[in-house]
Amino acid sequence: MSTLPKRSAVEQNNTWELKDLFANQQAWDASYNEVKESKKKPSEYEGKLNSPQSIKEVFVLEDDISLKLERLYVYAHLHHDEDTTNPTYQALLQKAKKLSVEVSEALSFITPEILSLPEKELDALIDSPELADYKFTLQEIKREKAHVLSKTEEALLAQVGNLSQAPQNIFGMINNADMKFPNIEDENGKEVPLTHGSYIQYLENPNRDVRRRAFKAVYETYAKQKNTIAATFSANVNKNMFYSRVRKYPSVLEMYLSGDNIPKEVYTNLIDTIHESLPLLQRYMNLRKKLLGLNELHMYDLFAPLVEEYKWDITYDEAKQTILEGLKPLGEEYLQVLRQGFQNRWIDVYENEGKRTGAYSWGAYGTHPYVLLNHKDNLNSMFTLAHEMGHALHSYFSDEALKYRDAQYTIFLAEVASTTNEALLMDYLLKKSTDPKQKLYLLTYYADQFRTTIFRQTMFAEFEKIVHERAEAGEALTPQELSSIYYDLNVKYHGNEMNVDQDIEMEWARIPHFYNSFYVYKYATGFSAATSFSKKILDEGKPAVDRYLGFLKSGGSDFSINILSRAGVDMSSPQPIREAMSVFEDVIKQMEELTK
Template sequence: MANVAKLPKRNEVEQKYKWAIEDIYKTDEDWQNDYNFLSEEMKKLSSYKGKLGESADTLVTFLKFTDELSKKAEKIIIYANQKSHEDTTNSTYQNLVSKASTLSVAFSSQFSFVEPELLSIPEEQLEELMKSKNGIEVYDKYLHDILRKKEHILSPEMEELLADVGEMAETPDNIFSMFNNADIKFPEIEDEDGNKVEITHGRYSNLMQSKNRRVRKETFEGIYSSYGKYKNTLAATYHANVKKEAFFAKARKYPSSLEMRLSEGNIPKTVYTNLIEAVHDNMSLMYRYVALRKKLLKLDELHMYDLYTPIVADVDMKINYEEAKQMVLDGLKPLGERYQGILREGYDNGWIDVYENEGKRSGAYSWGPYGTHPYVLLNYQDDLNNVFTLAHEMGHAIHSYSSDETQPYINAEYLIFVAEVASTCNEALLMQHLLSKTEDKYQKAYLINYFLEQFKSTLFRQTMFAEFEMITHNMVAEGEALTADSLCEVYHKLNELYFGKDIVIDKDIDMEWSRIPHFYTPFYVYQYATGYSAAIALSTKILEEGQSAVDAYMGFLQGGSSKDPIDLLKGAGVDMATKEPINDALKVMSKLLDEMEELLA
């Protein structure tokens, strides 16, 4: 019998492939010391109740104090979570996560009086306080954002109550995360070489790109049949999360949970609806791609499990991690030596946790506390997709590094609307680099196919996810229950709309909604699509205009949240309040389809 490929335990992974978590806290004892310190210090916040409007000095002293406490809380939360993500089955760090979450809620509760009290100060008086030259100017945007949200901030008692239910409100996300990362198990299948391998989150993408259709089909069915066994539990968990959003939207007097989420970045609702409308208007491009894929794979029937295997069967791009680092470095040369210097620093100084191990959190992300450095979690597999994941997550990391280096704490954390621009701009530049250096017809076709896949998965598929969220949140707002059957029905119809008639919409795909972690951060995923559109525009400017575009882009990366995200992007040369960036991106897709058809069809 063939050996089953098992994941290594955490202590079996080489140190050079692990992140330097000790740069946050050297030991758990250091973490506990800060935890104890913050538990006591945050009690002093209440001594400022009723005094914030007394003078500019009192206000700025308080704001600086809360900044210092917030930095400490951020370190406590991030360390606990990242240690848990190294091995989600480790009960020690599950406990730290729970303690950090409880402390965070308590901190929010202690802080809950601030916005209502600031809003109780007559606006003219607050504006006068903000004219002081005692350092309060650092908080200008923060204070004006509070004034902007005035009608949605409640009484001190209500704000304290909402803060107190914060921990309970995290329950659906916590349940899903624990289920998805620690509890669910997938079957073993035989890979292309006849070896038994266990399907995992980290291996799923690689297996779905297999040249062997049996491997793809068994992987696809293995994943979704596993989720299907728990469909009612997963539907109830998702329903609870949507209802939680509806509760907070109603409490805060927003017309909908969508508008509540968009208000965080002062994003007009039309940005969301424009995206869906622009994609609907260009759905023929996806149908054209699906038809081309079916033709090039020479299949009588194209199935959902045929969507990820490379069209160019003769090109085998196995890329180890060291090769991937160099490819990303080369691809990002147009961003200049300063950017590349930061990238090298990340490579060499423990920013990245590279390989999958038993219990490790699935997927990839960038996170890190202000005053340390960013961290990147990967589950690296030796393929092109993971090279782009490295470029993507380092885009986030360098955005954070640049913002933290330039902005004071209050303005350093950029909003997610702009976060996906930095990451996908890296991907677009890397792709253009790879396309420019290859002369081989089939390798070029392979890369074009990968680029087209990015349009499919990032622009079309994320918009489909966004539409799913809009539909399901509207269903709850209208009093409908979200059951496994109703969610599967909505999801099936969306797949029919987005992929067209040249593909079989397999019944298994109806369960895909149940495995998308981002649905537990509602109305997040649309920003992948808007970010991708902006990134195509910005990468084109960088390649065509050179240093002036690079300078504008670096200014954007250093902007943090010092301006609204729409204005930050305008400063870099892209207006996301219009459909233009989306339509321009889709024109690039059309040209790629032309080129692919010319090369191979």
């Protein structure tokens, strides 16, 4: 019997106000019919996109249809996520998804047709005063021109699309459906099931035997499937190499960085700068060993709690108030919008029956953003609220400052604003805290974020780079080869303070992100950029705040690297990562002081 309330029983004040998107179902239906009708119009321009006027008209039409579709889709999706069992909104979401595919098809001729123009004509369009609002769009289209093939070849590649999903789909089936872990013995000698979901909970168990048993059971299970998973992983790498060669990229890495126009140096700089900071991670490992009272630190001790469970109840109202205090350094313009979000029902706060799990920020251009939470009265939930409101305010300021087409920021930038909020909140809590136990609890929370978000994700990124380089050089990716590369990286990163258990060599086999290639580095760069921003805001005050607000108002109006650079964070240099590392060093020092 579920103890969660039904959606209808949730207090209205703790729910989001979706009437700000559509007044009612009739308004949604009317807009749906309008989009259904207007998606026929773009075809009138097919074969005629050769003048500034015709291109401007089709762009205006594309924006109008896309924006209306976005609102329809977001409204249906948000309603569905409130209660995923509700058949009305299941149907509405299906309708929105189907319409989305139809609209994509109706607009699909625009980019290829513009790309088929001779280079000179394309350059003239980019400089045309009539198309000034679309200059960045046209520059982006031109940048991809070298990697777009003929119509026939593109049609052929589109058909290969389903095949290219195979490695990821096969891994998903092995990992989520077929993989079965044995039961393990818990601290009371009772047999308990081990699952993907419970694995991290067992690694956080204060009882070391439970941690070790869970660790061994997981990697022994993966080791039994190593040949199949290595073949699947290798197929994914081969797929990447096929696309990079067909699309004429120098390497797979450069193909994946190209989407956001990220220079290769950003990737290699991250790895090199983290290498020079490995002594800091190893110093933290040493401190972890000392605080856990161990002679030897093992891989299964990495998630063990360093502080006896510190009970800290933080109600939702207290969380909002604390965040408003913690984000004061961002100035009144920022706080005013944040208060607006708190007061005007942007947020769906608590769990209810059927509600989607987790948390996110989302919305449609022209209306305020929305935030989904499943709030519990604890520290983690307070940081989640600060994080998601960081996303929401990034979207709000971008939408307010820019036209629809330029407002959407890239994934490369997405985690910066959310993590900056967390860093400022953490700084505030640490300065305010007078209880040594509470302070150590906060510092541990923060130190582990550095370990998992910067060091661990960079190690993953380095693994992907080495593996693809070896495959591109014609080497075979056997299970032994993959395990050896992965094990050696763990030794390199964790150093002599860590007893690197042989079992960890199989961890590469359980990371789903490796099938979304060259993505994980964005967690590390985003966290570094955010730490750098928060440090500048706290050290410099107003000039840094103004630059930061400029960043929030830039959306996707330029290349990500340029947007960050204008705000004072140059991700093509090691500086932001070094600034993040100096904050990490300060956290370790404070922990060492408290535990002398």
